[in-house]
Amino acid sequence: MSMSVPPAAVSPDRVTIGFLAFPGVTALDLVGPYEVLARLPITTVVVAATREPVRTDRGLQLIPDVDFDGCPALDVLVVPGGPGQTQACQDEALLSFVRDRSEVADTVASICTGALIVATAGPLQGRRATTHWLARAELRRMGAIPVAGRVVRDGKFLSSGGVSAGIDSALTLAADLMGPDAAQTIQLSIEYDPAPPFTAGSPTTAPPHIVDRLRAASRFAQ
Amino acid sequence: MSMSVPPAAVSPDRVTIGFLAFPGVTALDLVGPYEVLARLPITTVVVAATREPVRTDRGLQLIPDVDFDGCPALDVLVVPGGPGQTQACQDEALLSFVRDRSEVADTVASICTGALIVATAGPLQGRRATTHWLARAELRRMGAIPVAGRVVRDGKFLSSGGVSAGIDSALTLAADLMGPDAAQTIQLSIEYDPAPPFTAGSPTTAPPHIVDRLRAASRFAQ
Numbered sequence: 001m002s003m004s005v006p007p008a009a010v011s012p013d014r015v016t017i018g019f020l021a022f023p024g025v026t027a028l029d030l031v032g033p034y035e036v037l038a039r040l041p042i043t044t045v046v047v048a049a050t051r052e053p054v055r056t057d058r059g060l061q062l063i064p065d066v067d068f069d070g071c072p073a074l075d076v077l078v079v080p081g082g083p084g085q086t087q088a089c090q091d092e093a094l095l096s097f098v099r100d101r102s103e104v105a106d107t108v109a110s111i112c113t114g115a116l117i118v119a120t121a122g123p124l125q126g127r128r129a130t131t132h133w134l135a136r137a138e139l140r141r142m143g144a145i146p147v148a149g150r151v152v153r154d155g156k157f158l159s160s161g162g163v164s165a166g167i168d169s170a171l172t173l174a175a176d177l178m179g180p181d182a183a184q185t186i187q188l189s190i191e192y193d194p195a196p197p198f199t200a201g202s203p204t205t206a207p208p209h210i211v212d213r214l215r216a217a218s219r220f221a222q
Numbered sequence: 223m224s225m226s227v228p229p230a231a232v233s234p235d236r237v238t239i240g241f242l243a244f245p246g247v248t249a250l251d252l253v254g255p256y257e258v259l260a261r262l263p264i265t266t267v268v269v270a271a272t273r274e275p276v277r278t279d280r281g282l283q284l285i286p287d288v289d290f291d292g293c294p295a296l297d298v299l300v301v302p303g304g305p306g307q308t309q310a311c312q313d314e315a316l317l318s319f320v321r322d323r324s325e326v327a328d329t330v331a332s333i334c335t336g337a338l339i340v341a342t343a344g345p346l347q348g349r350r351a352t353t354h355w356l357a358r359a360e361l362r363r364m365g366a367i368p369v370a371g372r373v374v375r376d377g378k379f380l381s382s383g384g385v386s387a388g389i390d391s392a393l394t395l396a397a398d399l400m401g402p403d404a405a406q407t408i409q410l411s412i413e414y415d416p417a418p419p420f421t422a423g424s425p426t427t428a429p430p431h432i433v434d435r436l437r438a439a440s441r442f443a444q
Contacts, residue, residue, distance in 0.1 A: 214410055
């Protein structure tokens with residue numbers, strides 16, 4: 001939590017944003033949007049099935065602030081992805097949490113393969129959404145309508161492309177929540193003036209042999 | 223650690239990268255480069271004064287893998303920044319760790335105001351380096367030569383601009399370590415094809431009133 005107060009003391013007039021964590025989540029899927037959104041005058045909670053440390057896909061461990069039962073009402077639910085998404089999509093308690101909280105939240109923001117979790121839980125059925133470029137066919141199999149955009153909105157569902165796209169998505173959401181000045185202040189404070197050393201961030205711009213290599217290694221049918 | 227092995231079992235023929243954590247570190251300063259570099263076939267450790275959870279500046283808690291004494295030999299030391307940098311620069315144990323490990327590492331990569339820590343510890347004295355745009359004058363006061371670039375190399379010292387610049391820096395370092403194909407594979411796997419919704423990521427492009435607001439709120443003399 002960004003305030004050092006227990007969940008019960010969360011002020012009801014502040015926006016509360018919950019970041020879902022689960023074993024095998026991709027760290028940047030969660031921390032990218034967290035870094036942007038936690039700079040707003042809001043309350044943030046990292047929420048997981050239990051308050052035990054959560055091991056991300058590469059080993060980094062995060063500590064959840066609250067468990068599912070102890071989670072305050074959420075205005076925004078952020079659902080990251082990662083290799084752990086496969087297991088998360090078979091976890092009834094997690095899917096129920098996503099389904100229940102999506103119903104009352106103003107915004108549900110999925111990052112990367114987090115969209116597959118929201119689709120499996122139900123709320124993205126028949127809706128337009130983006131996801132990691134390798135997971136688009138899988139998203140269709142799960143009942144959503146995959147779109148190739150980096151940040152896509154359909155009603156209260158905001159979805160983003162793979163991993164790093166969560167930063168762009170969170171800046172968009174920050175502007176929706178508190179206006180463009182707030183979002184631009186955050187963008188400048190995190191010096192988000194990206195200058196990738198290669199042009200390889202999308203399957204349409206990366207060298208074909210790099211695209212092929214990742215397709216061959218993907219856990220999703222292509 | 224990205225391998226589920228204790229520090230003693232770290233293979234000596236693998237590159238080992240240590241990510242320094244301290245109270246008040248900015249989460250994305252650490253996790254941005256971590257997300258890129260942990261995708262290489264290397265060993266990563268998050269290292270802090272103790273193995274107790276580290277609270278980042280916005281509240282998110284990370285668990286270090288090793289403490290200073292238990293840290294294996296590091297080929298690369300990554301030093302993130304954040305508001306906790308002020309306290310870190312007065313912490314003799316932390317400064318000694320940075321000084322000692324910088325001496326033997328092949329690369330010392332600072333992110334954001336992490337450069338102030340490396341400068342205070344000693345190794346950046348008289349060297350060219352970049353940092354968060356609000357901290358350039360402070361970096362000069364600490365004895366380094368501030369440069370306005372997003373990623374700057376001087377000998378074995380790789381420095382980056384504010385917060386999100388660590389992703390660009392880490393892709394540069396990934397290419398140095400394992401070649402451009404490896405770096406591009408990572409860039410595509412994290413879909414790093416940035417599309418910020420505003421043009422506000424640098425003080426030269428952001429609206430002047432946004433720049434002024436952040437200058438006025440900075441903890442550094444401008």
